[in-house]
Amino acid sequence: MKPITPPRVAPNERPQTYRVKSFGCQMNVYDGERMGEMLDEQGMSAASEGEDADLVVLNTCHIREKAAEKIYSDIGRLTKGKTQKKAPMIAVAGCVAQAEGEEIMKRAPAVSMVVGPQAYHRLPDMLDKAVKGERATDTDMPAIAKFSALPVRKKRTPTAFLTVQEGCDKFCTYCVVPYTRGAEISRPFGDLISEAQGLVESGAREITLLGQNVNAWGGENEKGIAQGLDGLIRQLAKIPKLQRIRYTTSHPNDFTPGLIAAHAEVDKLMPYLHLPVQSGSDRVLKAMNRQHTAEGYLRLLEQMRAARPDIALSGDFIVGFPGETEAEFEETLSLVDEVRYAQAYSFKYSPRPGTPAATMDNQIPREVMDDRLQRLQARLNRDQLAFNAASVGKSCTVLVERKGKLPGQWLGKSPWLQSVWFADEEWGEAELGDMVEVDVIDAGANSVQGVLRQAALT
Numbered sequence: 001m002k003p004i005t006p007p008r009v010a011p012n013e014r015p016q017t018y019r020v021k022s023f024g025c026q027m028n029v030y031d032g033e034r035m036g037e038m039l040d041e042q043g044m045s046a047a048s049e050g051e052d053a054d055l056v057v058l059n060t061c062h063i064r065e066k067a068a069e070k071i072y073s074d075i076g077r078l079t080k081g082k083t084q085k086k087a088p089m090i091a092v093a094g095c096v097a098q099a100e101g102e103e104i105m106k107r108a109p110a111v112s113m114v115v116g117p118q119a120y121h122r123l124p125d126m127l128d129k130a131v132k133g134e135r136a137t138d139t140d141m142p143a144i145a146k147f148s149a150l151p152v153r154k155k156r157t158p159t160a161f162l163t164v165q166e167g168c169d170k171f172c173t174y175c176v177v178p179y180t181r182g183a184e185i186s187r188p189f190g191d192l193i194s195e196a197q198g199l200v201e202s203g204a205r206e207i208t209l210l211g212q213n214v215n216a217w218g219g220e221n222e223k224g225i226a227q228g229l230d231g232l233i234r235q236l237a238k239i240p241k242l243q244r245i246r247y248t249t250s251h252p253n254d255f256t257p258g259l260i261a262a263h264a265e266v267d268k269l270m271p272y273l274h275l276p277v278q279s280g281s282d283r284v285l286k287a288m289n290r291q292h293t294a295e296g297y298l299r300l301l302e303q304m305r306a307a308r309p310d311i312a313l314s315g316d317f318i319v320g321f322p323g324e325t326e327a328e329f330e331e332t333l334s335l336v337d338e339v340r341y342a343q344a345y346s347f348k349y350s351p352r353p354g355t356p357a358a359t360m361d362n363q364i365p366r367e368v369m370d371d372r373l374q375r376l377q378a379r380l381n382r383d384q385l386a387f388n389a390a391s392v393g394k395s396c397t398v399l400v401e402r403k404g405k406l407p408g409q410w411l412g413k414s415p416w417l418q419s420v421w422f423a424d425e426e427w428g429e430a431e432l433g434d435m436v437e438v439d440v441i442d443a444g445a446n447s448v449q450g451v452l453r454q455a456a457l458t
């Protein structure tokens with residue numbers, strides 16, 4: 001590939017506006033928001049929709065194939081003026097930056113800054129250098145230092161993410177996360193409570209606690225007593241204006257009886273659990289180094305359903321892991337039939353450079369993966385539609401998150417994370433962040449439709 005031309009923005013010209021483009025998981029989105037807040041602190045402002053930005057931050061994800069190639073083509077489009085008229089200053093952040101920082105600097109002279117997910121609190125310093133024409137790479141992993149160096153949150157939306165735990169020690173054989181995000185660390189209890197209070201004061205009514213293995217979070221409360229995620233959730237539930245708490249993503253092996261009990265006892269903890277299983281075959285799970293069996297996973301879901309009978313379940317699946325036979329794939333289909341997920345994500349296996357599975361024998365041909373993915377998704381869609389259809393004729397509480405495209409149309413989420421839309425011309429004065437009661441009248445695979453029964457419960 002030809003090297004990409006340097007930016008046309010003159011050095012010494014301090015960028016005034018920025019755009020952060022996040023491509024990854026919710027934690028990547030959270031990081032993107034925090035980078036934006038830091039740039040705000042530097043006196044910059046977010047470029048509005050359709051407006052050229054002086055600085056573009058590509059906040060990358062490394063989990064899928066072609067992640068790196070995509071970045072080079074994005075950089076190419078930015079510098080050739082295909083994305084915006086004037087070439088911006090470019091920063092590459094996120095998990096590809098962590099994994100391939102040096103390479104990006106070499107291959108793309110247009111990039112001024114490369115910053116890993118654990119080092120972005122140093123973005124302002126890097127920006128100072130970049131303005132002077134010095135390119136900088138920072139892919140250090142200084143554990144928890146990042147969070148205390150970030151500005152106070154100012155986000156004003158009804159729903160907010162809060163990263164409580166980062167990194168992963170599980171080393172599933174297909175996954176890059178332990179390499180791009182580093183070892184598991186938990187943010188301190190007190191910091192999380194104050195960040196949550198700040199978010200609620202500025203308008204958040206729902207907080208989703210984030211971590212690669214969020215249920216491995218551990219800390220000490222203000223009295224020095226050891227707490228698990230359930231302890232943190234119980235404390236957060238005491239914040240009066242906070243209405244809803246969610247958490248994602250969990251690992252089956254980090255579930256505790258306390259967290260299961262919290263689902264039965266804490267009203268603000270929503271009846272929804274995203275618990276990836278990846279495969280229904282014990283042989284494949286072992287080769288993936290998941291360290292749990294299909295049976296163990298199903299037993300855990302049984303316990304969750306006993307604690308919270310209406311819980312909506314979600315999962316992640318990988319089809320075509322090296323060596324997966326047709327019979328093993330069918331075990332995944334059987335597991336799906338048994339669980340009946342309300343929602344799920346499914347992926348074709350993608351060999352990630354540097355992971356053990358990438359060099360395993362018996363890589364599965366693409367056509368076989370395509371076929372398996374299609375068959376799996378047909379079942380998952382069937383169940384998702386059935387779950388939504390079962391809501392018709394019932395009422396549910398909706399947290400209003402945004403206006404729809406048509407006048408009087410509103411969008412929000414049910415407790416089970418279904419997207420709910422409803423129309424109400426009269427109720428034009430509503431505030432985003434209101435909790436309303438809606439009667440569900442129709443259901444599709446991806447959303448349900450309702451009519452307003454009672455406005456503003458809070």
Ligand code: SAH
Nearest residue numbers: 174175212249276316317318347348349350
């Ligand atoms: N920490 C979470 C999520 C990790 S990434 C967990 O342990 O479940 C999100 C999902 O991406 C994974 O659950 C997995 O289904 C998928 N994934 C990760 N690496 C992958 C790969 N190499 N190929 C295909 N899917 C992958």
Ligand code: SF4
Nearest residue numbers: 168170171172175177
């Ligand atoms: Fe990746 Fe496994 Fe860790 Fe999840 S638990 S982030 S899939 S290594």
Ligand code: F3S
Nearest residue numbers: 024025061062063095
């Ligand atoms: Fe992607 Fe990194 Fe998240 S690889 S899924 S952005 S942790």
